[in-house]
Structures are given as C-alpha cells and as structure tokens.
Amino acid sequence: MKIMNELENIKDDIQNIAEAILSVINIDVTIVDDKFIRIAGTGKYIDKIGDKVDGYSAFRKSFVEQVGIFIEDPKESDICKSCTHIHGCKEFAEVCCPIVLDNKSYGVIGLIAFDTDQSNMMKNNLDGLMNFLKKMADLISNKLKAQMNTEELEVEKKKLEILLDNMDKAIVSVDINGYIDKCNYKFKELFNLNDNDLLKKNVFDILNFIKKTNENNFSKYKMGSFSYNKRNRNVKGIYNINKIIIKGKFKGYVIDFIEKKEAIKTYNKINKDYKITLDNIIGNSDLIVQTKRNALIASRSTSTILITGESGTGKELFARSIHNHSDRVDNPFVTVNCAAIPDNLLESELFGYEEGSFTGAKKGGKLGKFELADKGTIFLDEIGDMSLHLQAKLLRVLQERELDKIGGKSNIFIDVRIIAATNKNLETMVKNGSFREDLYYRLNVIPIKLPSLRERRGDIPLLINYMIDEYSHKLEKEILGIDENAKQLLINYSWPGNIRELQNVIEYSINMSQSKVLTLDSMPKSIMNIDYDKKEEGTEEIRTLEELEIREIKKALIKYKDYKKDKELAAKSLGISRATLYRKLEKYKDKINGDTYLK
Numbered sequence: 001m002k003i004m005n006e007l008e009n010i011k012d013d014i015q016n017i018a019e020a021i022l023s024v025i026n027i028d029v030t031i032v033d034d035k036f037i038r039i040a041g042t043g044k045y046i047d048k049i050g051d052k053v054d055g056y057s058a059f060r061k062s063f064v065e066q067v068g069i070f071i072e073d074p075k076e077s078d079i080c081k082s083c084t085h086i087h088g089c090k091e092f093a094e095v096c097c098p099i100v101l102d103n104k105s106y107g108v109i110g111l112i113a114f115d116t117d118q119s120n121m122m123k124n125n126l127d128g129l130m131n132f133l134k135k136m137a138d139l140i141s142n143k144l145k146a147q148m149n150t151e152e153l154e155v156e157k158k159k160l161e162i163l164l165d166n167m168d169k170a171i172v173s174v175d176i177n178g179y180i181d182k183c184n185y186k187f188k189e190l191f192n193l194n195d196n197d198l199l200k201k202n203v204f205d206i207l208n209f210i211k212k213t214n215e216n217n218f219s220k221y222k223m224g225s226f227s228y229n230k231r232n233r234n235v236k237g238i239y240n241i242n243k244i245i246i247k248g249k250f251k252g253y254v255i256d257f258i259e260k261k262e263a264i265k266t267y268n269k270i271n272k273d274y275k276i277t278l279d280n281i282i283g284n285s286d287l288i289v290q291t292k293r294n295a296l297i298a299s300r301s302t303s304t305i306l307i308t309g310e311s312g313t314g315k316e317l318f319a320r321s322i323h324n325h326s327d328r329v330d331n332p333f334v335t336v337n338c339a340a341i342p343d344n345l346l347e348s349e350l351f352g353y354e355e356g357s358f359t360g361a362k363k364g365g366k367l368g369k370f371e372l373a374d375k376g377t378i379f380l381d382e383i384g385d386m387s388l389h390l391q392a393k394l395l396r397v398l399q400e401r402e403l404d405k406i407g408g409k410s411n412i413f414i415d416v417r418i419i420a421a422t423n424k425n426l427e428t429m430v431k432n433g434s435f436r437e438d439l440y441y442r443l444n445v446i447p448i449k450l451p452s453l454r455e456r457r458g459d460i461p462l463l464i465n466y467m468i469d470e471y472s473h474k475l476e477k478e479i480l481g482i483d484e485n486a487k488q489l490l491i492n493y494s495w496p497g498n499i500r501e502l503q504n505v506i507e508y509s510i511n512m513s514q515s516k517v518l519t520l521d522s523m524p525k526s527i528m529n530i531d532y533d534k535k536e537e538g539t540e541e542i543r544t545l546e547e548l549e550i551r552e553i554k555k556a557l558i559k560y561k562d563y564k565k566d567k568e569l570a571a572k573s574l575g576i577s578r579a580t581l582y583r584k585l586e587k588y589k590d591k592i593n594g595d596t597y598l599k
C-alpha cells in the first residue's frame with residue numbers, strides 16, 4: 001500500500017501556489033515533498049510532477065537544516081560539490097525555502113534560474129524573494145495544518161458515531177429551537193423513523209410528549225417518562241434532556257431515551273449477583289427445611305402460589321427466592337403491598353391507565369405493575385386486604401390472562417407469574433364474605449404455609465448468630481455473641497412479630513450493649529415483661545383481655561414499623577381509629593414503654 005505524504009493531500013492547493021509564485025516573479029517553480037518527489041511545478045517542470053528529484057543537494061540542505069538557501073553559481077558552490085549532476089548542470093542560480101510545520105520539515109519550494117536575467121533578478125532582490133518564498137511556505141504549512149485538523153476531526157466524528165450507535169440508549173442532539181442535528185441508530189429504531197423523517201425536522205414536533213415551552217424552565221438537566229405511539233410502534237420509557245451550555249451560552253439540547261423494559265432488564269442484570277435464594281433463608285428445623293423444599297419445587301412451575309404465615313415469617317423472602325430459582329429470573333420481580341396503597345389508587349397501581357382516561361391522569365398514561373412485571377413475577381403482598389371490587393378485577397386477570405386498563409381501548413395480554421401472600425386466614429374471610437371464594441381457589445393453586453418462629457424455636461440460636469454478625473457489622477460495633485440467659489429468654493419468647501421482631505430485638509440490643517456479649521441488660525423491656533407466651537400453643541393459660549389487647553397492638557406496631565404511615569396502618573389493621581390507638585398507647589405506656597418499635 002502506498003503511504004500518502006501529507007502534502008499530497010493538498011497538492012491541488014500547492015500547484016495553485018506554485019503558479020501564483022510564477023505569475024509574480026516569472027521564474028519556474030518546483031515544490032518537492034519529504035521524499036523529494038516533485039508534487040507541483042510550473043513551465044518545463046509540469047511534465048515532471050511525480051518524478052523523484054535527484055541531485056539537488058541545496059534542497060536537501062534546506063530540508064534538513066530548515067534554512068533558506070541561495071546558490072549564486074552552482075558550479076562554484078560548495079553545497080553543489082557533492083551533487084551527482086554537477087557536470088551537466090544548466091542552472092544559473094537557485095533559491096529554496098523549506099516547508100516547516102511544528103518544527104518538522106514536509107518539503108521544499110525551489111526557484112531555479114536558467115539565464116542571466118533570472119539569476120540577476122534573484123541576486124538583486126534576494127531578501128524580498130526569500131521573504132516572499134517564506135510566506136508561500138507558511139501558506140502551504142497552514143493549509144497542511146488545516147487539512148490535518150479536518151482529518152483528526154473526521155476520525156473523532158467517526159469514533160463518536162460508532163460509540164453512539166453502539167449505545168443502549170437512543171440519543172438525539174438538537175439546536176436551541178429543537179431542529180435535529182445528529183442522532184444515533186437506536187433513536188431511529190426506537191421511534192421507527194427514517195432519514196427523511198429527520199431531515200430538517202424539529203424534535204419537539206416529532207416527539208410531541210416533550211413540550212418545548214417547558215424545556216426553558218430548567219437549568220441543566222431534566223427527566224420525564226414518555227409513551228410514544230406511531231406507525232404501529234408503541235414504546236414507553238424515560239427520557240433525559242441535557243442542555244448544552246458552552247462558555248455560558250445555551251447551544252441546544254442532547255436528549256437520551258431508554259425503554260422501560262430495557263431499564264428493568266439492566267436493573268435486573270446489575271442486581272443479579274445479590275439475588276436472594278432459598279439458600280439464604282436461615283433454618284435447619286424440619287419445618288423450614290420441608291418448606292424450602294416445597295418452595296423449590298414450586299419455583300419450577302408457573303402456577304399461582306399462595307404463601308400464608310404470620311407477619312414477619314419471611315413471606316416476601318420466600319416469594320423473591322422462588323422467583324430467583326425460576327426461569328423468570330432475568331425478568332422483573334415486582335412487589336405490590338395491597339394494604340399499604342389506598343383502594344382508590346391500588347387499581348391504577350396494579351393495572352395502569354391510558355393517557356387522558358380521567359381528570360388528573362398523567363401525560364403518557366401509567367404503566368401498571370402487571371405490565372412492569374411482564375415475563376416476570378408479581379408479588380401481591382397482603383392480598384387479604386384487597387377490596388372486593390379489586391378482587392373481582394384481579395380474578396378476571398387471573399382467568400383471562402389479559403389486562404383491561406382504565407381508559408384502554410384494547411386488552412393487553414400478560415405473561416406474569418403471580419405469588420400472593422397474606423397473614424390473614426382467607427378461609428375464614430371466604431366464610432364471612434370478605435374474600436371471594438373463586439379468587440381464593442384461583443390463588444391457592446400451590447399453597448405454601450410458613451411456620452411461625454414459635455413453631456421452630458430450634459432455629460432461634462442460628463438466627464441470633466446470623467443477626468449478630470449482620471447488625472454488629474452494620475452498626476460497626478464489635479459484638480461477639482450472646483450469653484446463655486439472654487439466649488434462653490429469646491428462645492422462650494413468643495415472637496408475635498416473628499423473624500422481623502427478632503431482627504429488631506437484636507438490632508436494639510446491639511445498640512444498647514455496653515459489652516462485647518449481649519446480655520439481659522441490653523434486651524428491650526417489652527420482651528422481658530410480657531411472658532404469657534412462654535408455653536407452647538394449646539397449653540397456654542387464659543389471658544386477660546387487656547393482655548391480648550397489648551399483644552395485638554404490639555403486633556400491629558411491629559408489622560408497620562417500617563412504613564411512613566405506621567400508626568395509621570397499625571390502627572387500620574386493629575380496626576380502630578388513629579386517635580383510639582394513641583389513647584391506648586398512652587394507657588399501656590408502662591407495659592409497652594421501652595419497646596423499640598414505639599420510637
């Protein structure tokens with residue numbers, strides 16, 4: 001392959017300069033590159049363009065030493081003594097000047113006199129001539145520089161285009177008015193646009209979910225969600241707008257877009273390494289081992305699962321593990337707490353709605369959790385708290401496997417595995433009419449009942465050690481273990497809040513501990529004062545109604561401890577008003593005082 005000399009890229013410009021020199025001084029010009037190949041010439045040199053110029057020792061000297069040279073009489077000149085052509089030389093005089101850029105020589109401009117007139121003209125105007133040639137050489141090096149810069153820019157541009165086309169995100173850059181400047185392949189693909197669609201088009205017209213008027217109201221960066229529907233292309237996602245500001249001046253926008261399903265996929269990929277599995281569920285007792293075995297079998301099917309168990313027994317943990325053991329693991333696991341969302345919002349949360357379906361509906365509509373969980377698993381926690389109206393809707397989804405969105409024109413097919421969970425007794429609820437029987441049977445295809453902590457006390461020491469490790473690390477306290485008395489207390493306690501309560505007790509105790517070993521002193525008063533549950537179920541003594549009330553209040557407080565509206569949810573689950581709950585807390589404050597959950 002021929003390696004191109006830099007000057008060759010601008011040889012037309014160089015030939016023009018050679019002819020300009022000729023027209024000014026009327027002496028023929030030769031311009032050579034760094035290999036001494038003639039790349040431009042006038043008069044009799046025109047036919048010799050492309051030839052190697054031999055013997056020109058003056059050119060070499062000028063090139064190597066980067067100096068202008070004048071040779072008055074080649075036959076007498078010291079410089080020409082080594083020239084192989086000296087005997088046949090027809091030259092009367094010669095002037096040459098190097099073409100230099102950033103201290104590197106790229107070639108030489110030479111003027112050769114073939115008669116006395118030309119030689120005299122050179123001699124008499126030498127300074128001016130040298131100066132003129134130097135200016136011409138500078139002109140060539142400036143052209144060369146511009147050419148190199150353009151080339152560099154083209155390489156950068158190409159690299160950038162390749163980079164953009166290989167990005168997961170769709171990207172478009174526009175001017176201050178929104179006219180499209182550049183976009184990547186993904187952008188055209190995402191919005192189903194061809195080059196004609198983009199020619200001199202305004203992005204705010206094409207993607208009308210972005211309102212230009214709003215874009216002036218943010219400083220640098222803004223994000224939003226979108227729904228785009230055109231030419232059978234229906235995409236939903238998130239967009240970010242970045243303002244391009246150079247030296248304080250606003251120059252346009254770069255907008256990137258990511259499809260929601262892509263974002264979810266990426267999220268799942270990132271989190272894959274931290275996924276919880278059945279192996280992370282602590283416990284050696286027969287009950288928990290058998291439950292884990294059943295859960296593993298259930299993970300291989302797509303049938304609906306109903307997990308039951310008291311609050312804090314690990315229902316969500318099991319649901320996540322089942323998803324992570326299933327072949328849906330690379331798709332989303334979406335959780336909905338049916339008790340934490342008011343009934344009027346739950347419907348749109350679950351099923352979503354189309355744009356404009358009601359006053360106040362968000363632009364672009366809203367994706368429901370069922371759609372977000374596409375090809376994955378939806379975990380419907382606290383299903384027993386769902387209203388009868390929504391139970392009917394859910395039943396339809398389970399039966400038809402189709403979603404009927406609020407304001408939607410057509411139904412959407414869904415491929416979602418359902419895992420429901422509750423701590424309520426659904427059978428009793430079915431009997432008293434607060435839970436639909438048909439829905440109960442649809443959900444209860446694979447039942448998994450989680451044992452309470454009381455039923456597997458043998459696992460308590462294992463759980464305590466695991467939690468001491470976890471929380472001492474988290475709280476940066478060196479706690480080495482638990483003493484026998486404290487351990488016995490925890491083994492015998494009734495654990496109405498199950499593992500979540502045990503976690504809270506250990507966390508509290510590590511915080512309070514003055515020594516490296518947890519003792520009774522660091523335990524919360526609540527688990528020491530109330531010991532009515534020490535005995536196994538069925539053998540307990542009759543308790544006073546007050547004791548029962550305190551216990552249920554404590555259970556409710558533990559359960560909703562982590563929610564923002566904890567008291568409100570606790571009161572609701574107890575079937576009393578918030579004010580009543582506060583009154584009772586005041587009344588029993590000595591009995592519940594010191595309880596970590598009340599803070």
Ligand SMILES: Nc1ncnc2c1ncn2[C@@H]1O[C@H](COP(=O)(O)OP(=O)(O)OP(=O)(O)O)[C@@H](O)[C@H]1O
Nearest residue numbers: 281282310311312313314315316317423499500559
């Ligand atoms: N076997 C276990 N090993 C370790 N941690 C556990 C185990 N079971 C539950 N946990 C922990 O206990 C806490 C409560 O678990 P989870 O939220 O799954 O319970 P839940 O039954 O869904 O509760 P609720 O009914 O109140 O929603 C979580 O922090 C969970 O990580």
